[in-house]
Amino acid sequence: MPLPAIERLLKETMGLNAASIGSSAIHRAVQQRMRDRDIEQPGDYLLRLRDSPAELQQLIDLVIVPETWFFRDRHPFNALARYARESWKQAGRSGPLHILSVPCSTGEEPYTIVMALLDAGLTFSDFQVDAVDISEPNLHRARGGLYREHSFRGDDLGFRDRYFLRAEQGYLLQPDIRNQVRFHHANLLAPGFMSESPLYDVVFCRNLLIYFDRATQAQALQVLERLLHPHGLLFLGHAEAGVLAGRDFVSLEQPQSFAFVRGRKRVTDEAQTPPTRRRMPAPTQAHAPSEPPKPKPLSRPFADVAPAPVEIPACTPDKRGDLATATHLADEGHMVEAATLCEKHLQQHGPDAQAFYLLAIVRQAVGEPAEAEALLRKALYLDPGHYEALTHLAVLLTQRGDQANAELVRQRAQRSHGRRQDEAAHRADNA
Ligand SMILES: C[S@@+](CC[C@H](N)C(=O)[O-])C[C@H]1O[C@@H](n2cnc3c(N)ncnc32)[C@H](O)[C@@H]1O
Structure with a gap:
């Protein structure tokens, strides 16, 4: 089985680091596609993959991890609502707040953004949400707006009563919420990704970078930086904040939101930069993995990067x-x-x-x-x-x-x- 070659192809195309989901998961997906295509020889399947973008897409659809749910982690959406209400609206910005959710998987994240902003008192004309994923089946489900129990987790499900209709096969999202999101099929790492889009004020890129290796994370961040307003807000997943080390982002300082403001100054307050708001510290090892880590005393180990305790x-x-x-x-x-x-x-x-x-x-x-x-x-x-x-x-x-x-x-x-x-x-x- 030419699995390493297939793993390389997936990495080059969609960024997937095979180790992040395990080679066995990729192996199973390949075997399934070979059965579906009636291909017996792994080498023949590799040739098919190389020749056929449609087949490559089918394999991608099998190896992606679509795990998502409404109000996942909750805090980021509270932080967004607060930012929109207190910073954006009060700053008297003209035009709507442009928000991007990439990857959006089956739509729970961008729809949560809509619900959170409506709950915060914004109106439909105050904001626009674009949502992108590499998987067309995911987007198809997202557009349909029909969700089952596993998309609703946690105790606080009041939003389900407010925004969904009980349907025979689950819960159907109200049409006005669905219409607020524009879904796009695209690969974040493809050349020219979203090149026609406006600059986004807010980008959600959560739970994607964990599937990339360090070089691909850097590549993805460059794409996000191209799309993000110079003072825009970037939300990452809770295991991903470390990737911003050394880049020009500062914490929004909203607990557990993993939200970072680009540039050193607030959008709404160019004149004031609170002293504790600072650039993410540069990694000591990121570009020199062979060097041993510098030992640091355990007491106040980060004093050098925290000027304003x-x-x-x-x-x-x-x-x-x-x-x-x-x-x-x-x-x-x-x-x-x-x-x-x-x-x-x-x-x-x-x-x-x-x-x-x-x-x-x-x-x-x-x-x-x-x-x-x-x-x-x-x-x-x-x-x-x-x-x-x-x-x-x-x-x-x-x-x-x-x-x-x-x-x-x-x-x-x-x-x-x-x-x-x-x-x-x-x-x-x-x-
Ligand atoms: C775990 S989900 C994250 C969904 C949502 N952001 C969340 O945190 O709940 C990961 C998604 O990334 C998508 N994906 C993987 N590689 C991608 C790429 N290169 N470009 C765009 N989407 C990608 C997959 O299709 C999958 O739906």
Whole structure:
């Protein structure tokens, strides 16, 4: 089976790093396409793939990961609503707010953007949403607007009553919400991607870059930068914020939103740049993976990249409260303070998976992957099913070329995710 050649073709075309989903998943997809096409010899299938863009697209449709749901992670949509209401509208900008959701998968993300903005008091004429995905079947489902239970997760489902109609096969999104999104079939990495589009004020690019290697992430970011307004807002997935290290983005400072403003100054307030708002720190290792990481003392390890510290709250007897505060500080870009609070917490309360995980995120964000990896391993020693730690570790392993172990860790993460969903479903059944 010429699998490496097929993996290379997929990477060149759509950016997929085979290690991110595992070669076995690609192997299964290839076997299915060979059966569908009645092709027996793998070499013949490779030739078909090279000759036929339609066949390549069919394979792409099988290897993509379409996982998505409405109000996924919730915080980014709260941050967007707040930004639109408080910054955009008040700035008296002329014309609508242009928003891009790429990749949009089956439409849950761009439709969530519409619902969140309407809930925030914007009207249909205040904004426009473009949504892009490489998979036409995904877009077909998105345009249809019919969704089943797995697109609705979490406890707060009030939006479903407000914006959906109960249908025989699920929930049908109201037409006016559907009409607010323009769907486009395109490949983010194709030359000339969206070259005719306006500059976007807001780009959502969540849960795509984790499937790319570092070079492809950089390529994708260049495309996003071309599309984004010079002071635009970029939303990434929670495991992807590290890719902005060294680029001209600053945190929006909205907890857990993973939203970053391009350029050093706010759109609405060119004259003021709060001192804690700063460029993402440059990675120490990103371009020189062979150099050993520079050891840093654990106390205030990021002092060199955090010129304006905020006051570090004292540890409290409430263990979870400390870590929630540390998460909040890290989300707002106060890396020194987040790390220091985690370290205090560890001194006071002993080893804790979430504290190690947070320290790892901070280390990753400042470009110290070796330290981040060691901390993730500590977190997983204490909590082997810690999903976020597993996904971050898989990304780190992929980035340093250890694809076999990345695959194993990814499988563990999938099992952990499955267990979490089962538990959530069980809780919902018992509620
Ligand atoms: C995990 S979903 C993310 C959906 C949504 N952004 C979210 O976070 O819920 C990943 C999507 O990326 C799409 N995709 C993969 N490679 C792509 C590419 N090169 N260009 C555009 N879309 C791509 C896949 O089709 C899939 O629907």
